[in-house]
Amino acid sequence: MSLSPTDLPNSYIGRTVPRPNLARLTEGRGLYVSDLTLPRMVHVAFLRSPYAHAEIRSIDTSAAENMPGVVRIVTGEQMQAFCTPWVGVLAHLKGLKSAPQHPMAVGRVRWQGEPVVAVLATSRALAEDAAEHILVDYSELPAVVDVLAALDPSKPVIHDGLGDNLAFERRLDAGHVDAAFAEADHVIEQSFTFGRHTGVTLEARSIVADWNKAEARLTVHLGTQAPHMMQNIIAMHLGLEEPQVRILCHDVGGSFGIKVHVYADDMAVAALARMAGRPVKYVADRLESFVADIHARDHVVHGRIAVKNSGEITAFEIDDLTGIGPYSMYPRTSAVEANQIVNLVGGQYACPNYRARARVVFQNKAMMSQYRGVGHPIATSVTEGLVDLAAARIGMDPLEIRRRNLVADDAYPCASASGLRFEAMSHHASLNKLLGMMDYAGLRTEQAALRAKGIYRGIGFASFIEITNPGPAFYGVGGARISAQDGAAVRLDATGAVIVQSSITEQGQGSEAVIAQVTATAMGVPLDRVRVILGDTDNTPYGGGTWASRGAGIGGEAAWQAGRALRSNILTLAGTILQARPETLDIRAGVVVDAEDGRERLPLSELARIAYFRPDTLPCDFQSELMATRHFVPREYPFAFTNGIQASYLEVDTDTGFTRLLRHWVVEDCGTVINPQLVDEQIRGGVVQGLGAALFEHCQYDAQGQMINANMADYLVPMAGEMPDIDVAHVVSPTLESVIGAKGAGEAGTAGAAACVVNAVNDALSPFWVVISEIPMTPALILRALGRG
Amino acid sequence: MKASAFDYVRAKSLPEALDLLARHGEAAKLLAGGQSLLPALNLRLSAPEILIDISHLPELRGISTTATSLRIGALTRHVELQNAALVAEHAPVLTQAIGHVAHAAIRSRGTIGGSLANADPAAELPACALALHARIVMQSPRGERVIAADDFFTGLFATALLPDEILTAVEINLAQPGDVHGFGELARRSGDYAIVGLAAQGRVQNGKLAALRLGYFSIGTKATLATKAAAILTAGGGIEAAAAALADDLEPHDDLQADAATRLHLARVLLRRVISGMMPSLKAAA
């Protein structure tokens, strides 16, 4: 048997090991930004716009200035000299436009919740007391709320200079769509509506910015997914050089994409720290998170599918309309989700005919941008919803129509109609594995028996593809200074322990564990001898961070390469000490051994002692190098596509409209599984967020653009009590772009969960001839569809 | 958000608490479990100058029985209510309802007195108090006063409590042979306030449902007794006729979860389910 390099005798790859940070975090010894208190630190409270759209006539801060504890009060106008505005566009999203956005409103407010005035005080409570005494005279303007209204010429234009409210439009036409629809046995159309929701991270966004005048340096403690990106952007807009800004990212309590963006209030805090010459702390409270964090989704998609009686799907067509708030988010923009939807629809199927249009519009709501799964849940829901409708029309089992159309497992490499290039996927193997897990026939029998008793259960499926490990095609080519590569620096300390500095970040998903496992395996040392350092622009290699399911696949490979490089240096040194050829040696369990028979030759502790303290015993021309740095970026493919299939079993109470989730299954192919438990947790967490979107989560707005459920009582996050057991299994098709072969796993759960729940609800309600294609599927919505209530 | 500044004083006895309340009047708020009041303070929906902490008053504690009634001290925490054998024996609808109130962490602090005094239309306990024909015991510098739950809940977050009164206990008649109860609520997530809920208490006499009281919550501005529907059921009019009568009994409101029509529909669904659970024979008849 030949062992691949990742199957070393002491491999941690593929093993569930506890996260190194587990005890620290569970014992309450984590360090979050909100735990920080610096000398002379002040707190900021933002007075936010109560209107969705209004002219600011005047701001009177005089009463507030004299309130206890107040240090300084700053308006958007006053901040202009300290922070330049930004525009959230990227060159490769052709035609995307947006307007300059300031850290705090200047002249006009464009969404309810936009920061208007910052109050610095010695405590947050005192800052809030003072904020209540600021008088802002607004003249309310008509708000553009609904996505359809945004394109209505009779409605106001949100940015006068832009001419209209259309931020971005993309069209795609591949194959022979008209002919396919003309020749189809059936054409089915359906509109799909996706409510807005948001990320609701356990830890709200928080920042402490500290300007050190003596050093002319700004240190920013920030819960972020992308420290180097933030370093660049804060420096650029505050008029500093990049080395003058240090980003420190301590423990972060969840991100899901929420903490990968540049927020107006964060930029304001950085500017305030410079203006005040004192450390400034801002911790978003839950209420303002709802109107200040990005929202996600908010799409209306009209879809069409062409199908033959044989079950062959011959064309897809979609028209997507999405609202992004008043600005395109900076610097990743708010056009990526719609762009992804155009790219992804139908991508799991061997169907060459595809037409799409996406329009992205401005509106007076909180800003919308990338959140876990970016575009995938929409694309999967539309594709899989249409496929189920086609199956129902021709009287074919939903699994059978998928079998007949999913890209064959031996078809790779290949490309989708939209031009996505696929290296290797496993739709059919995944589907077969799913069948083995769920006893499909048994569930159908149970469903029929219960239906006779007036109990309506449904089974739904969703096959999906998922973009992971993005290279520069995502942002770099568009001109954003967001690194597509990541680095790792690995060193052996004087006791033979290993320290890894990596440019990816940890937000609770276990990045630290993955980096430790890969490094320990690459080097041949016990896991507990590896210490991982993340999240510090002064002390880690330059890199992109953790987002778009790239941490393990890209950052992990960099750690692998660096670990192997250091291992090689160590073996060279060991060869010198032991007078052996390095190729005949190996490192196992932290000891240099004979590769042939595993005989122990030299513990790393002894090797390190010699290298660091007794170099005099080594040959004069030999210098040991016990630190190695490597960087990695995938080169062959712009993205490493993963795939999978999910299934949901649920019961709909047709009297109350309540849906009870009974069971959920996921088979997923993320290539090499580094830590099975972490991957399964990522899948389950992702599924739960998808289930939240399907049934619970919704940022609801009234006609004036007020978010009317911006609190944890009325905005329903999914909770454990309502969640089903989620069974997870894997098919493994490693990417050949890297040695470790890992693709991303962070978003796959979210990509397909809502789609299969909607399909299951429609399956449950099939006796009533009802099709629901709007999420969240609330009890009220289901009752309305049933004509009850 | 953070609460605005307030003073805090912990009362050691009921007379002291009454004295403090009399002294500070409208500027004061009583603090029991804090599970409704503190969120309101943190949201700056309420900004009292002083909090009078009554959570240590011995006079307001304990669950006991007299010859005729079960007495539940105002400071009885939800979790104590949930676990009390006397409550399960004499007012099992409370035992059943309390599991639907919030989550364990909140139930270990929230109190029955706080819930009743707060009079949230979506809360379970006020509707249970109506269904159980409970009596509310209040104390003021003028002495003790006892009124029926029917007269206690006067409107949206409004009760018959006077500004200088403290709710000290709830009294409920001891269970009688033949007592039956039922409870149901429709909440999107377990622990949430319900879209609509029903606490029902009655007695089976000669195979018939009697003395039926249907306490609805989360429908209209306050916990409400559906008297017409109850009368129809006890007169043998059948569940469907009773369900129809709910249109007269209830004043459903619109909110983010359901409009008035849906809410009334759900109230009827609950009636069918709760009543047929209490009286399986009625289900067969329906």
Ligand SMILES: Cc1cc2nc3c(=O)[nH]c(=O)nc-3n(C[C@H](O)[C@H](O)[C@H](O)COP(=O)(O)OP(=O)(O)OC[C@H]3O[C@@H](n4cnc5c(N)ncnc54)[C@H](O)[C@@H]3O)c2cc1C
């Ligand atoms: C997340 C969450 C979910 C919840 N879900 C539910 C739910 O599903 N159902 C439900 O019913 N409740 C729910 N609650 C509220 C909870 O039950 C509270 O405990 C209860 O409403 C108030 O009781 P308390 O002892 O905490 O009162 P406090 O919060 O201390 O006081 C509430 C009000 O009553 C007054 N008050 C308190 N005691 C007395 C007294 N003895 N005499 C006169 N006035 C008094 C106070 O001055 C205050 O105005 C929830 C609370 C939270 C935080």
